[in-house]
Amino acid sequence: MAGRIANEQFRSKVMSAADAAALIEPGSKIGFAGFTGSGYPKEFPVALAARIKEERAKGVDFRVDSFTGASTAPELDGELAGADGIGFRTPYQSDPVLRNKINDGSTYYSDIHLSHLANQLAYGFFGDLDYAVIEASQVLADGSVVPSSSVGMNRTYLTLAKKIIIEVNAWQSEDLYGMHDIYYDIATLPPNRPPLPITHPGDRIGDKVYTIDPSKVVAVIETEGPDRNSPFKPLDEDSKKIAGYLLDFFDQEVKAGRLNEHLNPLQSGVGNIANAVLAGLLESDYENMTSYTEVIQDGMVDLLDSGKLTVASATAFSLSPTYAEKMNDNAAEYAKKIILRPQDVSNHPEAIRRMGVIACNGMIEADIYGNVNSTHVMGSRMMNGIGGSGDFTRNAIFSCFVSPSTAKGGAISAIVPMVNHVDHTEHDVSVIITEQGLADLRGLAPRQRAKKVIENCAHPDYKDQLLDYFEQAQKVANGQHTPHDLTKSLSWHSKFLADGTMKA
Known part of the structure; x- marks a missing residue:
């Protein structure tokens, strides 16, 4: 000392x-x-x-x-x-x-x-x-x-x-x-x-x-004790597919003139899928990128090392033990490219909106209309919390949510008729991505969104169930703007609690 x-x-x-x-x-x-x-x-x-x-x-x-x-x-x-x-x-x-x-x-x-x-x-x-x-x-x-x-x-x-x-x-x-x-x-x-x-x-x-x-x-x-973060899991095929769909979306936005070839500042949530996206960017043709985010992950360090990412602004590291040691050994050099700020600055809504940050965060589930649940399991149980995802989602130029289409070995669908808890409303969600595909929800009315989410993002085991629900909801709903059958909208969650699966 x-x-x-x-x-x-x-x-x-x-x-x-x-x-x-x-x-x-x-x-x-x-x-x-x-x-x-x-x-x-x-x-x-x-x-x-x-x-x-x-x-x-x-x-x-x-x-x-x-x-x-x-x-x-x-x-x-x-x-x-x-x-x-x-x-x-x-x-x-x-x-x-x-x-x-x-x-x-x-x-x-x-x-x-x-x-x-x-x-x-x-x-x-x-x-x-x-x-x-x-x-x-x-x-x-x-x-x-x-x-x-x-x-x-x-x-x-x-x-x-x-x-x-x-x-x-x-x-x-x-x-x-x-x-x-x-x-x-x-x-x-x-x-x-x-x-x-x-x-x-x-x-x-x-x-x-x-x-x-x-x-x-x-x-x-x-x-004299180390930070304790777990190593990231090896990239699985689902994570790679999700990352690929997001990178294709970036290409589309550049071609349409809504993004330049350097992209806008990137925000990336924590986890394996987020790291897969960063790994995909490392292999992409994008250069001179920047990041305005919450945490610096392993994949972001690789982007900084490659020179593809010129600067990363965050409030903390979220590094595997190997990368934490690498950061300690080379902190003087990384200090030229990394800025750690208080979280009311790193997550400042006005800065996020003004700089046109691209947000990408994980989710527990999304419903067919684009509402996202990031926090609760089966209605009442807290998982982790909303964290900073809301700070970025509401204010980003594009707000993307990613998840595998199923969980618990296929017993749970990440795409449901109605989320059991709403953290991010349909008004704030731009894009939903699973390993099945990408649903671009911008400019669509609720019934148009439902068709795209079911077709592009739902797992094949649940696609027919979702279509059946959507068709039934249109028959019994008390209005056709956002059709719901309120007797069945949360029945998938109830079925899981009773039977251990959402499958019909």
């Missing part, structure tokens, strides 16, 4: 994670660093979970309200949830232990657009924030704090929290210094907030570091 904490005032606050956890009181509201398994505190949450278990053994109902940037890792969400220590959680999660707590009703969860949370906290919707617990790569001599592999909500938490705990992680590269762009003027609340001065994904408008009040720092913890 030599040289990682260059400020004497901060060095005097160094203590163990257990001693820092002892400062927390039941009911505390804590803003944790972390976004897609990157840049989260590694030791403090584990120590806090251990303390919670000890207090619970004494009969103390010890829980905290947990705020993050997005999903984190087992050492944070998993440990605290496993200790039954989270009373309330927002804005996005993907941990299986926490998911179970949310779905059994023992943890309250608020699923919030990522670009909205900073405002809601500043307005006081959640009450006062007691602690900010962040990870840093180093503390400079002047007391400024260098972020690590994610920014997320950290600027907001550091500003609003009464007290601050910092983990300084020696695993994170010191060469990350200069990669971050911490913009503070956006924290000015409306109607006095100035316009966001970004006209290109490569624009830098803020500081390289966090500026904090040193008197609020109550603990500094020295750590």
Whole structure:
């Protein structure tokens, strides 16, 4: 850790994670660093979970309200949830232990657009924030704090929290210094907030570091643990087909004059299909591309290495262990091409719309009219959350949603008569893609959309069922604009819950 904490005032606050956890009181509201398994505190949450278990053994109902940037890792969400220590959680999660707590009703969860949370906290919707617990790569001599592999909500938490705990992680590269762009003027609340001065994904408008009040720092913890992200799965044939359809769509838009040969700035959701799209772009003829997105994935690093992608703006990494090590080894070079920003900047709706970002996100299911469910399984069970998909979908020049056409070995169709939960309405969805094909929904009325979605995107095992539903709905609906048979519109989900399959 030599040289990682260059400020004497901060060095005097160094203590163990257990001693820092002892400062927390039941009911505390804590803003944790972390976004897609990157840049989260590694030791403090584990120590806090251990303390919670000890207090619970004494009969103390010890829980905290947990705020993050997005999903984190087992050492944070998993440990605290496993200790039954989270009373309330927002804005996005993907941990299986926490998911179970949310779905059994023992943890309250608020699923919030990522670009909205900073405002809601500043307005006081959640009450006062007691602690900010962040990870840093180093503390400079002047007391400024260098972020690590994610920014997320950290600027907001550091500003609003009464007290601050910092983990300084020696695993994170010191060469990350200069990669971050911490913009503070956006924290000015409306109607006095100035316009966001970004006209290109490569624009830098803020500081390289966090500026904090040193008197609020109550603990500094020295750590040396890696970010925990899983390796991406090898690209399967379905993912490759979906990527191919999207690239064909790009070609069509260039030919029509709606995109230029460099494309518009790209946004890509997290996951295997998104990585397949990026791999497809690597093999394409497109050059001098840019990205204005949430996360930097393996495929985006490959595009940067190839020179096909000139700059990538995001709020965090979502890298496999191999690529995380590669980023650490070459952070100084990548800092010339990558900008990590607070999530209310990376996901800023006005910037997304003005730059004409192309959005591509995953989905759980879509219905025949183009409504998309990104969050709920069979009506009531939360999967992960909406994340930033809504920030981009509503404001992108083209909003694309991708998914295999079936799940659970074919027992579930991703194309259904009516989604069981609506996250993205038909008004915001431009394109739906499965391995079966692509449905371009722009400029179509609902009944025209239904025919295209069924014909192009549904799996053959479900196509006739969907056509039968659509024909029956037109006979019994109380109007022909968006025909539904309300006695059967959610019967597919009910059948799955009863029989374990949606197949008739």
